[in-house]
Amino acid sequence: MNLAVDDITFGYDSQRNVLEHLSFTYDSPEVLCILGSNGMGKSTLLQCLIGAFQISAGSITVDGIPVGNYKARDFARKVAYIPQSHTPSFAYKVIDIVTMGRTSRIGYLANPSDDDVAFAHEQLDYLGVGHLAEKPYTDISGGERQLVMIASALTQEPEVMILDEPTAHLDFGNAYRFVELVEKLRERNMGVLMTTHFPDHALMLGSRTAVLSGGRIIAEGLAQDVITDESMRELYGIEVHVRRIEDRVICIPGPLRAGQTQSEAAQHGDD
């Protein structure tokens, strides 16, 4: 699947554009991380990509067809979107939620077949959360809920999964597990396009990375090339050091020596 974003502009009102002359392309099954600071329009960009927001200029096409021209059903067969967090209203069983991913693959008035349910079970097992199948979706933790949403997306059999800050609500351990999960999806040839607050995650994945700032993509390339002391300082407005420790490249916010201004380092903690 090819996603082409060409010179788009979007604003919530006519006064101020959140995105301006933004362009990039994406081909599944690659992994693309979009980095950006708070309020820079990462979520807005994703909403434009899935056609939820109408862009005021430019074009977004999936396999050559503008996203606005897609039927929801056809679009769902190519693209799965997973929001930052999902607040459940009803105590559906986890397996029911995952099976809902089949909706775009079955007839308009059809119910999912036993095969569809079995396929949903397979996806839960694949993500290592098969034991959750019969639990109420309302009773599981935020991290588990996200895995369930990813299982639903897999059940959908899309060509790319678009995730909005998937690690934003995860604890330290689960955030790392998520990065491992993306590796796993990559092996399965599932495309992943995600926004993130954490340059480290892009570095761990070694994926293609785009930096969103001032409403446009200011840098694009492999994570280790794009994420540098300078670019991160520019993006987040704090001192950042990118260092290699053994085989890992990590990104350290704030000054490296004690006694220097801590306030700058503290700024990073708000997300």
Place this chain on the structure above:
Amino acid sequence: MTEKKHAGFWMTLTGIVLIALPVAFFLFSLALGSYDVGPVDVCQIIWCKFVGQTPPQDALTVNVIWQVRLPRVCAAALVGAGLSVAGAVFQGVFRNPLASPYTLGVSNGAGFGAALAIVLSLGAAGIQLFAVAFGLLAVALTFLIASRSRRNTVTLVLAGMLIGALFSSLVSLLKFTADPLEKLPQIVYWLMGSLSGSSFEALAKILPFYIVCMAAVFLLRWRTNVLSLGDQEAKSFGLNVKRDRALVIGTSSMLTALVVSISGIIGWVGIVVPHLARMLVGPDFRKLIPTSVSIGICYLLVVDDLCRTLTASEIPLGVITGIIGVPLFLYFIYKKKVSW
């Protein structure tokens, strides 16, 4: 796998109970009343009529069952099932425990239509027709207002409140101007809801549409499930959210308008019964719809039985459903069974 077998057994048992219970209540309600007819006689009369023979019971007994009680009990069953299913769908689509079939203003519209027909002396058929027409007009207006906004469910509920308020003011206006001796009591009585005037003719008029709407709601049950997850998730799963939601809400509103046209405005059934059903089988519409039908039938039959037997004269249905409904709902809240 024994666990699965176990679950299957309970499912089957629940299924049998959900079918047997409404049938039992149906026959019991037919037997109930000041004119004594035993349940065996009731079955025999219905069977004989069904196969085209003359029942052995005397003509008066046959008439009481066939002409008086049967239409009323049938109406109670249709209204109970219709309101409960519509309520379940509305709560699901709006993701709101207080949503009811009347959320979009159907009842106020229908009330206005009925009051207008009464003032214009259009007769029973006219009242029924006006109730349906204005009930649907109210929903259409609600959709029209909400269509100008993107945030659809919240605006829909707000628009429904506005349209409801508008029509309820218009009803007040009609009541104010209506002849206080003849028309006003009729209007008031209609608005409180009652099944005492039920006839096969009135039922026959709505039945074809009723069946179509019920079937549509049932066929759309999986889609309704997906819609109840929320707009964004439903869209990601491949639903045309606006169209599918309009379809689901439209058919449920039609169903509501139809039953209101034969019963008047009966509150709380469409709120309480779906909650009961959800406690029993969970939120999955594949199970929730049949369960709501079954409980809805039982509930309204029991309430109507109370209405006609509790005192010497009839108590309006809407009064009793309100008196029973509020404490029931409070119980759900305290039990935290209003699951959100």
